[in-house]
Amino acid sequence: MLQHIRIVLVQTFHPGNIGAAARAMKTMGLTELVLVNPRSYPDVEATRLSAGANDVLDNARIVSSLDAAVIDCVQVVGASARLRSLPLPHYDEPDDMALDVIQNAQTAPVALVFGRERSGLTNDEIRCCTHQVSIPANADYGILNLSQAVQILAYEVHRAWRKSADNDFAYQRPxxxxxxxxxxxxxxxxxxxxxxxxxxxxxxxxxxxxxxxxxxxxxxxxxxxxxxxxxxxxxxxxxxxxxx
The missing domain is CATH 1.10.8.590 (Helicase, Ruva Protein; domain 3)
Incomplete structure (x- = not known):
């Protein structure tokens, strides 16, 4: 099920954020990374900040458009810090999003999409999504680093998967x-x-x-x-x- 969950990063500016996102993914059992027009990749900074998640980076796909990254997905959730005027279904809480993602990922690919570090996703890119999700944060300072946002949503997905009936997860006892x-x-x-x-x-x-x-x-x-x-x-x- 987790193999059907795709992380898509759109036009990432800092290659280190790609590596840190790969690390966040691997800690939560996610392996499929798609990069849409990254500014610099491959890059030694991405490898350095992946902290051993080299396999996620090595298997990452690079595509030229968001549409190409999600064309086969049955659900595409765009992470957005602010609400748009587009009438897309919106998840106010990431855990609600994760429950639906896990359900849909049982049979087909789904994608979690993250935009640029400074400006996020454009309205045209939001139109490629089926849903939006926001991460509740301090109203006076709700700024999250890209890899932090990936980590939070990846954790919620992994948590929903752990609580589902169809998984073989078990903590490894030392x-x-x-x-x-x-x-x-x-x-x-x-x-x-x-x-x-x-x-x-x-x-x-x-x-x-x-x-x-x-x-x-x-x-x-x-x-x-x-x-x-x-x-x-x-x-x-x-x-x-x-x-x-």
Whole structure:
């Protein structure tokens, strides 16, 4: 579905903005970038500011008109900071836009179109769009950098996709956050109980001290790595106990 969502940049003046937009796209799983008459591209500044999103830049298409960039799209959403007199459907909130985009992208290409850094999209270019969207911002200073605008709308699209039923998204859990198995936790509890007995910490067999400590570690939910560290700590303490 995300592969059907196209980012179109019209006559971008600063090549660094192209690279930064590519970076914003890649962080949100978008890969299709189309450039309409960029002032300078390819450019080392675009590569530098892409911060590793070189594959998005390498696969970018360059076309001579906005119409050529979106001719096959079933929905074309123009990002505009100000309302125009053209009677296009307008999204006041990007999340509403994203829901429709995700729905349409299930079967056909859709495009999010961004205009020039200084002047945005012309009225003729707006006429190539089926919808408009604005990003709510401070009324006294609503100026967004081009790549920031791309990031916001790309995030909303990715968020809508994550919440849809037809996706395989899952946060990658770091290794240090993997919980221990039941067997590993039981080994730790046995090791802890043995050390408490050997050290003389447990002197009253009916005080439920061991049970309470086991409950404490269960509530703490240590990761597999953390439990291994605790086992190492117990072994270090154990080495200082008198040999029996």
């Amino acid at each position: 290794l240090e956050a993997i919980p221990p198995s039941r067997e590993q936790f039981l080994h730790f509890q046995a090791h802890l109980g043995e050390l408490m007995q050997k050290s003389g910490f447990l002197t009253q067999p009916h005080a439920r001290t061991e049970e309470q400590l086991q409950a404490l570690f269960a509530r703490a939910q240590p990761s597999r790595k953390e439990l291994s560290l605790l086992r190492g700590l117990l072994s270090a303490f154990e080495s200082y106990l008198p040999k029996q």
